[in-house]
Amino acid sequence: MSTTPTPSDAAEPDPQAPALRILAGHPTPEELAALVVVLAARQAPDAAAPLSVRSPWSDPARRLVGPSGWRGSALPR
Secondary structure, eight states, rough: OOOOOOOHHHHHTTSSSOSOOOOOOOOOOHHHHHHHHHHHHHHHHHOOOOOOOOGGGGGGGGGOOOOTHHHHHOOOO
């Protein structure tokens, strides 16, 4: 029986292996937590907010159209 890893074994990650390894320095638990949060945020899928389409009736630029549009926009209501 051979002990060399086969290509199918190499593709499977070891569940006991650490996902993050510090190579130098002595980070505090707070620094490690901050690093994990940043890395997790980078891997999270972007949840892009849906673009809201403004109705032409509620568009504030509509009030500026016509004669004295700019002048009327400065007057108090």
